[in-house]
Every structure is written in C-alpha cells, then in structure tokens.
Amino acid sequence: MTNIKKIAKLAGVSVSTVSKALNGYEDIKEETKKKILEIAKEMDYVPNFMARGLITKSTKTVGVFFGDQTNSGFDSPFLVDYFSSIKNVLGEAGYDLLIFSNQKRDTSSYKSMCHEKGVDGVILILTGNKRTDEKIHELHEAFPTVYIDSLPQASMKVNFVESDNEAGAWDATEHLIKLGHRSILKIAGDTIAKGSFDRIEGFKKACQHYGLSAQDNWIQYGKYSREEAARLTKEIFSQETEFTAVFASSDLMAFGVIDALKELGKRVPEDVSVVGFDDIDSAQYFHPPLTTVHQKRLQMGETASKILIEIMQDNDGTIRHMKIPTKLIVRGSSAISKQ
Amino acid sequence: MTNIKKIAKLAGVSVSTVSKALNGYEDIKEETKKKILEIAKEMDYVPNFMARGLITKSTKTVGVFFGDQTNSGFDSPFLVDYFSSIKNVLGEAGYDLLIFSNQKRDTSSYKSMCHEKGVDGVILILTGNKRTDEKIHELHEAFPTVYIDSLPQASMKVNFVESDNEAGAWDATEHLIKLGHRSILKIAGDTIAKGSFDRIEGFKKACQHYGLSAQDNWIQYGKYSREEAARLTKEIFSQETEFTAVFASSDLMAFGVIDALKELGKRVPEDVSVVGFDDIDSAQYFHPPLTTVHQKRLQMGETASKILIEIMQDNDGTIRHMKIPTKLIVRGSSAISKQ
DNA sequence: CTGAAAGCGCTTACAG
DNA sequence: CTGAAAGCGCTTACAG
Numbered sequence: 199m200t201n202i203k204k205i206a207k208l209a210g211v212s213v214s215t216v217s218k219a220l221n222g223y224e225d226i227k228e229e230t231k232k233k234i235l236e237i238a239k240e241m242d243y244v245p246n247f248m249a250r251g252l253i254t255k256s257t258k259t260v261g262v263f264f265g266d267q268t269n270s271g272f273d274s275p276f277l278v279d280y281f282s283s284i285k286n287v288l289g290e291a292g293y294d295l296l297i298f299s300n301q302k303r304d305t306s307s308y309k310s311m312c313h314e315k316g317v318d319g320v321i322l323i324l325t326g327n328k329r330t331d332e333k334i335h336e337l338h339e340a341f342p343t344v345y346i347d348s349l350p351q352a353s354m355k356v357n358f359v360e361s362d363n364e365a366g367a368w369d370a371t372e373h374l375i376k377l378g379h380r381s382i383l384k385i386a387g388d389t390i391a392k393g394s395f396d397r398i399e400g401f402k403k404a405c406q407h408y409g410l411s412a413q414d415n416w417i418q419y420g421k422y423s424r425e426e427a428a429r430l431t432k433e434i435f436s437q438e439t440e441f442t443a444v445f446a447s448s449d450l451m452a453f454g455v456i457d458a459l460k461e462l463g464k465r466v467p468e469d470v471s472v473v474g475f476d477d478i479d480s481a482q483y484f485h486p487p488l489t490t491v492h493q494k495r496l497q498m499g500e501t502a503s504k505i506l507i508e509i510m511q512d513n514d515g516t517i518r519h520m521k522i523p524t525k526l527i528v529r530g531s532s533a534i535s536k537q
Numbered sequence: 538m539t540n541i542k543k544i545a546k547l548a549g550v551s552v553s554t555v556s557k558a559l560n561g562y563e564d565i566k567e568e569t570k571k572k573i574l575e576i577a578k579e580m581d582y583v584p585n586f587m588a589r590g591l592i593t594k595s596t597k598t599v600g601v602f603f604g605d606q607t608n609s610g611f612d613s614p615f616l617v618d619y620f621s622s623i624k625n626v627l628g629e630a631g632y633d634l635l636i637f638s639n640q641k642r643d644t645s646s647y648k649s650m651c652h653e654k655g656v657d658g659v660i661l662i663l664t665g666n667k668r669t670d671e672k673i674h675e676l677h678e679a680f681p682t683v684y685i686d687s688l689p690q691a692s693m694k695v696n697f698v699e700s701d702n703e704a705g706a707w708d709a710t711e712h713l714i715k716l717g718h719r720s721i722l723k724i725a726g727d728t729i730a731k732g733s734f735d736r737i738e739g740f741k742k743a744c745q746h747y748g749l750s751a752q753d754n755w756i757q758y759g760k761y762s763r764e765e766a767a768r769l770t771k772e773i774f775s776q777e778t779e780f781t782a783v784f785a786s787s788d789l790m791a792f793g794v795i796d797a798l799k800e801l802g803k804r805v806p807e808d809v810s811v812v813g814f815d816d817i818d819s820a821q822y823f824h825p826p827l828t829t830v831h832q833k834r835l836q837m838g839e840t841a842s843k844i845l846i847e848i849m850q851d852n853d854g855t856i857r858h859m860k861i862p863t864k865l866i867v868r869g870s871s872a873i874s875k876q
Numbered sequence: 877c878t879g880a881a882a883g884c885g886c887t888t889a890c891a892g
Numbered sequence: 893c894t895g896a897a898a899g900c901g902c903t904t905a906c907a908g
Contacts, residue, residue, distance in 0.1 A: 201900095201902085202901065212880075217902070221903085244652050245901085246652075247653050248900090249884085249902035252901085252902070253902060277617070291641070292641035292642075294637050296634070299632065299633050311583075315633065316586065479818060480819055484822050541885065553887080553888085554893085556887060557894090564893060565894085569894085591902090593887070594900090
C-alpha cells in the first residue's frame with residue numbers, strides 16, 4: 199500500500215512536507231503542494247487511520263451499541279429506523295459506524311470497548327434493556343455519549359433522546375375516552391424502564407383528568423410480549439366484562455390482545471376497541487389495522503446524531519434531554535363504545 | 538489511559554515482557570506473567586487496537602457495505618436479518634463490525650475505504666444495486682470478501698451467498714399451476730440483477746415443464762415498486778381478462794398487484810390468485826395473508842459470515858458460491874382456479 | 877517554506 | 893527467561 203514515505207521519495211521532499219500538503223496546511227509552497235497532491239492521487243493514496251488516530255486520538259468513527267451483549271439487539275423493530283437515520287446524519291458529518299459485536303473480548307465494559315477501538319463518540323440504543331452495570335457511568339465521563347430510546351438507569355444524567363411517552367399515552371387514552379369508553383384495560387410493559395413508566399403515567403393522568411376512576415385491576419403487565427398479553431387478556435376478559443377498550447403499551451402486545459379477543463369471540467372494534475403504541479410496520483397491515491401511537495424514530499435518530507456531532511466537536515458539558523412528540527394514528531381497531 | 542509502558546514500570550519489567558505476558562507467550566516466567574496480568578487487570582488495561590493493528594495489520598474488524606453510497610441501504614426489509622446474523626456469527630468469532638457511512642471521504646472506492654480503516658475482511662450486501670464500478674474487482678483482490686444477496690456484475694468470480702431464486706420461482710409457479718391456473722401473469726423486477734433474472738427463469742421453466750405456453754405479455758417489469766406493480770396490473774387487467782393468477786417477483790410488488798385488483802373489483806384469491814417472493818414481515822399480516830417464497834435470510838447471513846471467517850484465517854483462493862434453498866409459504870392469497 | 881526528530885502504543889526479531 | 897532496539901504510518905512542535 200502507498201504510504202507517505204513513498205510519496206515523499208517520489209516528490210523529493212520530506213514526510214513532514216507531504217503530511218502538511220495532504221492535510222491542507224497553508225505554510226507550504228503552492229507548487230510543492232500541487233506536486234504532492236498529484237502524486238498522491240496517482241498512487242491512490244489513502245491515509246492510514248490507525249496511524250493517524252494514534253496521534254490525533256480521533257478515528258472519525260462512532261461506536262454504536264444495540265441491546266446488550268447477550269442478544270443481537272435486533273429484536274426491536276425500531277432499530278432499523280434509528281440505525282438508518284444515524285447512518286445518514288453521522289455519515290454526512292464524516293463518520294463511520296462501529297458496531298460492537300465481538301463477544302470474545304476480555305472486557306465487558308462499554309468504556310473499555312470504546313478505548314480499545316478508539317471511537318470518537320458513542321450512541322447507545324439499549325431498547326428494553328434492564329442492564330444495570332455499575333460502571334455504566336464511566337462511559338459518558340470518558341466519551342461523548344448519547345442515549346436513544348431508553349436509559350439503563352432512570353436517574354442518569356446523560357444526553358438522551360426519547361419519545362414523549364407520557365404525552366403519547368395521554369393522547370391514546372383521550373382518544374378512547376372521547377369515543378365513549380369509560381372502562382379501559384391498560385396492558386403495560388413494566389414499571390422499571392422509564393419509557394414504560396411514562397406510558398403508564400400518561401394513561402393514569404388522562405383517566406384522572408376525564409374523571410375515570412381507574413381501579414387497580416385496570417393496569418396489567420404484559421412484559422412486551424405478544425403471547426403474555428394474549429394470556430393476560432384472556433384471563434381478565436373471562437373474569438371481567440366491563441372493559442370496552444384496551445390500551446396496550448406496544449403494538450406487539452396489542453396484537454396479542456386482539457389474538458385473545460378473537461379467540462374469545464369478541465369483535466374488534468365492534469365489541470372492544472384496541473390501541474397500541476409504537477406504530478411498527480405491521481400495524482397498518484394487521485387485521486384490523488391498528489390504531490396506535492406513532493414514534494418518530496427517524497427524527498429521534500437524527501436528533502441524537504446531531505447532538506453527538508456537536509459534543510464531539512466541543513463538549514461544553516451541557517446535558518441535553520430531548521423528548522420527541524408522538525403522533526396518534528387512528529386506524530380500524532378503535533371505534534365508538536356501544537355502551 | 539493505561540498503557541503497556543505504565544504496566545511495565547509498575548511491574549518493574551520491560552515493555553517487551555509485558556507485551557509477551559499479555560499475548561500469552563510461553564517463554565516467560567510464570568511468576569512474572571502472573572504479576573503483569575494482575576497489574577493489567579487492576580488498572581483496567583485494554584490494548585490499543587490502532588497501535589496493535591499498525592504492526593499486526595489486523596484490527597479484528599469486518600467492514601460491511603449496505604446498498605451504495607448514496608442511499609442508506611435500509612430500504613430493503615431483509616437487511617435486519619442479514620445484519621443480525623452477521624453480527625452474531627462474526628461477534629462470536631471475535632470481530633466487530635464497521636459500517637462505512639462517511640460521505641465526506643476523498644475516495645469512493647470500496648478498496649480504499651477498507652484500507653483507510655484497516656478492516657480484516659468485507660461483507661457486501663448491495664441489494665438491488667446496479668452499480669458497475671470498474672474498480673469493484675480491486676476489492677476482493679485486496680481483502681477477504683463475501684457478497685450476500687446480489688452481485689454488482691453477474692459474471693464476477695467472488696465468494697457469494699444467495700437464495701436459490703430459480704428454484705423458488707419454480708416452486709411458486711408450480712404451486713399456481715397445480716391449483717389449476719393456466720395463464721399466469723409474471724410481474725418481474727428487472728433482467729439485469731442476477732436474482733431478478735433467475736426468478737424469471739424459474740417461472741419460464743416451470744411453465745414450459747407443465748406445458749403452459751407463456752406469451753410475451755405474460756412477463757411485465759414492475760421495478761420492485763409497489764406503485765409501479767399496481768399501475769402495470771391495472772393496465773394489463775383492463776386489456777386482458779385471461780389471467781387467473783399473478784406471480785410477483787417481490788412481496789412489495791405483490792401488495793401493489795393486490796391493491797390494483799381490489800380497485801378493479803376483483804377478489805383475491807376468489808377471482809385472482811397472487812403469489813409474492815421474499816416473505817417480508819408484513820406478508821403474514823397483509824389482507825389476505827400473502828402466499829410467498831420465503832428466503833432464509835438468517836441462514837444466508839450466517840453462511841456468508843462463516844465463509845468470511847474461514848478466508849480471513851486462511852485464504853486459499855477457493856471461490857465459494859452458495860445457493861440457499863427457499864421455502865414456499867402457502868397463505869390466503871392463492872386458491873384453486875375457477876376456470 | 878522545508879526538514880530532522882520525537883513520539884503515539886504497540887509487536888517483533890534479536891541479543892544476552 | 894528478559895530487555896534494548898527498530899519500526900508500523902503518521903503528526904507535531906521546533907529549528908533553520
């Protein structure tokens with residue numbers, strides 16, 4: 199491979215001069231510069247980023263973590279959107295993306311992995327991850343870092359981009375109430391993850407605001423699983439008959455709810471309305487098409503990338519927490535209450 | 538950050554000795570080794586891969602190209618499967634993944650990008666890409682390389698993993714013929730990409746084998762676009778009434794076909810049967826659920842990764858071309874012909 | 877405007 | 893078994 203030394207020899211100058219010409223320094227004779235650039239081009243020269251990075255401490259590479267080390271992180275249907283927006287925005291700014299997949303490393307600390315490969319910044323998309331690594335704080339102390347979607351610890355003071363989950367849940371709940379539903383079953387995810395928690399809060403607050411007295415049994419936990427949501431729905435609906443609507447904290451759980459209702463001989467939306475959360479691709483193709491809360495995932499990825507670019511250039515220590523608005527998408531799974 | 542020098546000082550030995558201890562050399566006193574390893578652990582030492590890579594010419598990183606430089610490459614719904622299987626298999630073998638997203642680089646040659654970042658091998662997933670870069674051959678001459686899904690030039694002699702598109706198209710066509718359909722419209726992609734071409738071949742051969750004399754107008758080109766397929770379908774079905782079945786070369790085009798048939802007041806599958814190709818996620822949720830040819834994308838990604846690992850370790854120059862079998866998935870969009 | 881020298885953090889013959 | 897030295901390909905003060 200061509201290197202700076204060969205170019206120097208061919209141009210009859212020193213390596214220092216070649217380096218300066220290649221890096222656009224001003225204090226160099228136009229003629230010399232031109233000659234060097236020509237030779238470099240002719241020889242298909244590309245700088246070795248490892249050698250350069252060793253000195254400049256910059257590799258023009260951003261590390262990306264999906265999920266945790268044990269699973270591939272591609273169980274979440276959003277990842278594609280996050281990923282492609284990150285790829286576009288960071289790519290335009292001149293960065294490549296490093297996906298930490300190596301399972302054989304000695305270290306499992308995010309910070310160490312980043313040091314190992316010398317990334318300039320980090321984006322973490324730990325969707326639905328309950329990892330509570332003690333050392334997680336070391337990472338954002340050492341590298342410009344942005345979290346998307348969820349936080350491993352709710353109290354962390356870090357750059358963070360999420361959907362406005364509470365407002366989204368409020369909208370969904372309000373939608374059902376305005377259709378006349380007075381007793382609504384909430385199939386929630388869990389109470390640990392911030393996003394899950396906020397969706398429950400939005401539901402509770404909307405119920406309260408509109409004078410619905412939510413009972414304890416109104417909120418059930420479906421673990422973000424289609425099967426578990428179906429099981430729960432069957433259990434509840436065989437005991438209780440009051441519910442005319444279900445608000446699930448994810449589309450996948452909403453699918454499970456509809457599976458169960460169909461099995462029980464209930465029609466959606468004629469007998470029971472169902473609303474989801476996320477607006478995954480399949481939501482529009484489901485039968486009936488699912489009313490749900492759309493998350494602007496591309497915008498989340500873009501926002502996170504822009505923040506990262508800013509702090510990689512000049513980290514002033516300001517911590518940014520962005521809530522991206524959601525959008526209620528009304529489709530065929532919700533209708534006016536018969537009662 | 539801790540480096541080998543600090544450890545050497547603390548352990549009271551030379552950097553050479555530390556390097557040997559860290560890299561598991563045998564010719565070192567057990568006691569010395571133990572001491573060095575202890576100190577390294579205590580100091581959270583991680584090797585600097587840039588410095589190491591500069592000498593060993595290995596970074597334990599595999600470069601991945603999606604689509605081409607202009608689009609994000611995430612338009613294809615398969616990419617998630619390819620990507621997650623690559624991530625798993627290469628991760629287990631000790632590799633991280635580098636996604637080339639940087640748009641600001643001086644070079645646009647794959648080979649140069651790989652040199653720049655010093656990857657150990659490359660996987661290319663140029664789905665639906667018609668790029669015919671003259672220099673494309675330089676890449677696999679310089680780096681261990683595997684292509685997945687499609688080839689930029691059909692005649693390239695490179696490691697390549699694809700679906701058995703011809704056999705898949707044969708199966709789909711045979712399925713329709715066995716349901717009694719005697720005149721079948723083929724909505725194809727294009728004739729350039731190998732996969733597209735093979736799907737047309739499979740269709741033609743199955744028709745021939747079962748004694749259907751396919752006319753020229755049986756094959757139309759829908760450019761892998763839902764809208765274009767819908768437009769074509771409307772055009773054809775308003776002129777011709779003979780067709781009782783449509784075989785589209787992608788699920789997305791099959792969706793377009795069904796869109797158009799619905800608009801024309803035709804029922805699927807009662808009036809017209811429709812079969813797709815790919816088995817994207819939405820296929821099962823579509824209304825009616827789509828009969829289609831499933832591509833084993835996870836297996837394709839795994840196979841490609843394993844080949845790459847082999848040739849990164851020992852490139853004997855053998856070129857591998859793997860065809861992964863497809864699987865016909867019969868759902869609700871195909872039925873016995875009325876005629 | 878140009879070049880010699882030091883050094884980034886590591887590995888690898890080689891000498892002892 | 894251990895260490896001094898050279899070098900991977902580059903950048904950065906510094907001297908001239």
